[in-house]
């Protein structure tokens with residue numbers, strides 16, 4: 001900086017870099033410039049020539065009048081420099097109770113002045129005090145209010161920065177607060193701060209108006225008697241904002257009202273700036289809240305759109321995969337296995353099973369029409385059927401037989417738990433809906449009355465596997481795993497697969513028994529029970545799902561007395577049949593499909609089997 005130049009805060013073309021008149025870096029010698037200084041309410045802010053020298057800040061009316069002496073000076077050793085929170089050009093410098101309100105031409109110049117004072121002080125006092133006297137630039141705590149009544153309350157919530165940024169329109173903080181993900185909660189806290197400020201300002205102004213109402217009478221306020229006021233007769237203020245004056249002249253009282261700190265120490269200019277800043281802060285914060293909410297709404301909308309798109313894509317790929325699989329469905333494969341994850345929905349499952357059963361029916365009809373395998377095996381003597389015979393599972397057979405005799409013969413016609421699902425002529429089929437772990441176990445009970453056959457004949461053709469393939473059309477294959485006695489065998493059979501259900505196999509003990517009536521008037525009961533057992537020669541296979549059964553056919557022969565002395569003929573014979581079936585399919589299949597298959601297959605089986613027995617016994621001696 002050249003000799004006649006001095007740092008000029010008035011923003012002229014001089015180099016704004018801070019240099020001293022000696023050309024040394026700032027902080028060592030003298031430097032000066034123009035700052036606006038608050039004088040009073042009458043004259044407001046006035047440009048003054050300010051000089052920083054010898055750790056003292058002095059001001060003159062103008063640079064040309066420095067020879068007349070300074071108008072005021074402050075020692076900087078103990079000075080407190082307060083950058084104004086809302087007015088970025090303003091810096092307040094206080095020493096004890098004296099405060100100078102200064103304004104630079106712009107924020108940059110304010111920063112330069114503050115740096116200059118700080119450097120000046122630090123350099124000057126550095127030798128005396130190892131730590132150097134740091135520039136006292138701090139934001140005083142809320143209680144030590146250096147200026148505007150409610151200004152310090154702005155600092156209460158630590159949201160000054162966002163408020164300042166809001167005031168100066170500087171959006172970096174607000175943006176950064178958004179970037180930092182400041183939530184609406186933070187903004188709400190700021191709004192509460194603003195509310196507090198406004199409330200305090202209202203209180204402050206209320207105090208002022210109360211003071212005016214009580215204090216000053218009309219004649220004391222005659223403004224035209226104001227003595228030409230020395231504009232720089234700047235009363236010092238205490239740190240709590242109260243003014244120190246000499247006497248209480250009319251002029252002083254006027255000061256009390258119109259001075260920056262009027263009655264009750266109210267600084268209207270500061271209040272006005274604070275009010276503007278607060279309202280600006282409120283508006284900025286509100287607009288920020290709106291930003292946040294709009295951004296949040298946008299992000300939620302984006303997320304929703306993304307999810308919808310993802311769902312659409314997944315649905316599309318699912319449908320195309322399903323179509324691909326259906327094209328290949330006739331190749332079967334694990335994807336088409338029944339089960340909760342089956343790729344086929346329940347309706348398709350049902351249709352497929354029904355079509356498979358229809359095909360099987362057609363094959364069966366062809367077979368039946370061709371030839372009946374005329375086969376008869378010699379009948380064992382009837383009495384062997386009166387006991388379970390002596391074999392390793394006799395006891396189990398006996399238990400099963402007794403259980404059926406006790407429970408299976410109970411009438412279910414009037415039992416609400418049993419629902420009649422099929423009725424054709426004499427045949428009635430009942431079902432109880434029972435599921436266990438999602439698997440259908442529906443017990444079934446059918447009653448039928450078949451003319452011309454006896455219970456023994458029915459049980460004979462049901463039990464003797466020699467006739468099995470004649471009437472059992474749902475079986476793919478079977479073999480006798482073990483013959484336990486003349487009336488007990490263990491059978492392994494595989495049922496035809498009804499696609500897409502998995503193929504089933506069953507391993508069961510089949511025993512035939514004759515239960516002699518306890519009194520002559522009651523008919524004997526013939527019974528075959530087929531119940532699942534384990535056997536080392538028929539381990540479950542990976543190809544089939546092992547179904548478990550407990551089935552019995554229980555028959556009683558009713559004989560109507562023949563006419564005259566005729567012999568009893570088949571016309572006098574009727575077989576009352578009770579068929580009970582408890583089948584655990586062994587694996588998951590849609591309940592509706594299993595129920596539909598059972599409802600269709602059991603009546604068909606009963607009709608087919610009983611007709612078969614009628615055919616087989618027609619014209620033959622009656623087997624009682």
Ligand code: B8X
Nearest residue numbers: 472474495504530547549551583585598601602605
């Ligand atoms: C039934 C079903 C399934 C059986 C087993 C079944 C097996 C009857 C044995 O009365 S029987 O002892 C005659 C000897 O075969 C006997 C039926 C499939 C389980 C998913 C396995 C259920 C499907 C129903 C059904 N299937 C064929 C005929 C009638 C009923």
